[in-house]
Amino acid sequence: MRLSDSIEQFIKELLNEEATEVELKRNELAEYFGCAPSQINYVLATRFSPDHGYLTESRRGGGGYIRIVRVVQSGSQRLMYLVNERIGDSLGEEECLRLISQLKEQRIVTADEASLMASAVSTRALSVPVPDVLKDAMRAKMMKSMLMTIAARNRS
Amino acid sequence: MRLSDSIEQFIKELLNEEATEVELKRNELAEYFGCAPSQINYVLATRFSPDHGYLTESRRGGGGYIRIVRVVQSGSQRLMYLVNERIGDSLGEEECLRLISQLKEQRIVTADEASLMASAVSTRALSVPVPDVLKDAMRAKMMKSMLMTIAARNRS
């Protein structure tokens, strides 16, 4: 069995028993598996990315840590559909706005959150000298990122 | 738990019970926590700066002290300050996150809104081939845009 798979499984077991969140020390985990610490980053990048339904945060320095949050897709099929299929690699401003207003109508986000999201992907917010193609790519990523965050919260 | 975090918490507990102001002796505090006195300055600098919503003043010599004041500021004042003065033309991810978490602590935004904002300016959301300089310029604009939206909403 591959090392990455073992590490993946180990973390998923920690997450299984009613915990939707784990905190671990990169160095300890690496030592436990007898591998380079950077291997942990590889596993996180390839198995615990937002596209896989996870969020991670971390802190460096003394007392540092890595936290992994599992985003369960029970009450949020709609969101996961958007993240995984509807939104591709690029999304124009109009399309973003359409999607956001749908989410609001379906009461998946509040009116306040909808306007917050809209202001983040607005032309005004992205008015820097960058080709439109890249801006739309960013919009897609930003939308996915925000939707994942909402899904994580809706974890019901 | 980190020493800095313990000291931070200790001070915040002193400030919590209806007191908006504490006065303490640097050396005593350091002795209580068994650390170097300069550690106290570190905590003040990283957790009780004006950005965090605190002011500090102090006095040396016999009978010296350090006073920490929690600044009471309305939400919209705070937002305007951030938009017009604090956030310039560029803002790194770490700084964004710091500002956002302070807004949350000061209850100007909800926890949900804070995580939404954080996910919008995250590295993850902006991982497209664009120079960092431009990303930080975008972050500044996005933050302003979102904060303006919040300010507009609060004014109702």
Place this chain on the structure above:
DNA sequence: CTCTATAGGTCAAAGAAAGTCAGACATCTC
């Protein structure tokens, strides 16, 4: 007025973790 004990301030360097990335190696696909 001067001296000294008593505080707090500053800064650089060491330490503690995590992040990044290029390249070696492995595995899969056709």
Place this chain on the structure above:
DNA sequence: GAGATGTCTGACTTTCTTTGACCTATAGAG
């Protein structure tokens, strides 16, 4: 079996914390 894709490592980087040596201001005694 050659090229593409996936794994893994190690050297280097970045960020955050902690300490200690040295600096500066103040009050009070003489």
